[in-house]
Amino acid sequence: MFTHIVFFKLKSKEQAQGARNILLSMEGKIPQLKGLEVGVDILHTERSYDLVLITRFDTLGDMKSYAVHEYHVNEVLKYLKPMLESSKVVDYES
Template sequence: MVKHIVLFKLKDEVPKAEKLVVMKKFKEAIEALPAKIESIRKIEVGLNINPEEAWHIALYSEFDSLEDVKSYAIHPDHVAAGKILAETKESRSCVDYEV
C-alpha cells in the first residue's frame, strides 16, 4: 500500500474568509473523488485549525501502488479539483511512502 500525503500553503495576501471558502470547496471536491476514481482506497482532507502553523490544508490518501497514485494525479476529476486552489496556492509539499 502507498500512502500519499500532501500539504498546501495558501498565499498570505488572500483574505481569511476567501481562504476558508476555497479550502472548503477543495475539501468537498477531493473527498468526492473515490466515487469517480476507483484506485483511491481512502482519502481525507483536513483544514488546519491552528493559525500558528504554516500549512493550511493536509490531504491524506491511500492507494495500492505508486502507479495508482500517478494515474490519480492526472485523472481529469483530480486535475479539476486541484484547479480550485490555483489562484490561492503558494506552495505544495508531498510525500509518498509504502507500508
C-alpha cells in the first residue's frame, strides 16, 4: 500500500469547505485511487495547516498515474492551485 498525504495552507480559511469539496470530487473518478480522506483543521494553531488530503494506492506507480490523470489535473489542480498559499507532502509505503 502506498500513502500520499498533502497538507494545504490556503490563502483564505473561508475557502476550506470549497477546497474540501474539490478534493472529495475525485472519489470514484480515478481508478488508481483506492482510498480518499479529506480533513479541515479545527484548531487553527500556529503550527496548523488548513486542510489535509490522505490518499491510498496499491503502488507508487499508481500514485504517479493519479498525479497526471485527466480528472486530477483538469478538475482538481486547476481549481485548487489558485486557492493555495503552500502545500507539503508525506509519501510512504506500508
